[in-house]
Amino acid sequence: MFRTIAAAALILVVQSATAVAQTSSQPASCAGPVITSASVKDVVPQGNLNRYDIVATVVNNSGQTQSKDMLQFVDVYHAGDKLDDRGVPPLAAGQSYTVPYSYFRSRDAGNGTTKLIFAMDFRQGQPQCPGDRMAVTF
Numbered sequence: 001m002f003r004t005i006a007a008a009a010l011i012l013v014v015q016s017a018t019a020v021a022q023t024s025s026q027p028a029s030c031a032g033p034v035i036t037s038a039s040v041k042d043v044v045p046q047g048n049l050n051r052y053d054i055v056a057t058v059v060n061n062s063g064q065t066q067s068k069d070m071l072q073f074v075d076v077y078h079a080g081d082k083l084d085d086r087g088v089p090p091l092a093a094g095q096s097y098t099v100p101y102s103y104f105r106s107r108d109a110g111n112g113t114t115k116l117i118f119a120m121d122f123r124q125g126q127p128q129c130p131g132d133r134m135a136v137t138f
Contacts, residue, residue, distance in 0.1 A: 060091035071123035
């Protein structure tokens with residue numbers, strides 16, 4: 001009975017996890033890779049914790065292939081603190097790249113109480129655009 005309730009609760013959490021776009025229309029100088037989606041793909045119980053497997057999708061919408069020496073990352077933030085970053089390879093025009101990220105939290109944490117921000121971070125060759133971010137709340 002407990003396993004059935006726990007499984008149903010996990011399904012509810014995965015189904016209710018939302019990705020909320022915080023992007024706005026960008027000036028032409030901000031054309032380039034953007035995060036187009038971010039969502040919880042799986043929740044895996046691990047002892048007293050749940051591991052949330054999250055994926056963010058980055059798409060090069062600039063119409064041009066990026067230079068092979070482009071340094072770019074997706075930074076992950078929680079409550080204003082940078083937790084980690086994930087490298088994104090140079091992308092051809094229209095190409096997408098999936099960025100995986102795992103986050104652990106208590107199994108007792110309430111639904112909708114954790115918000116992670118995924119933000120583009122260009123180390124060279126591309127201006128920082130304030131709207132290049134996506135939030136995931138679970």
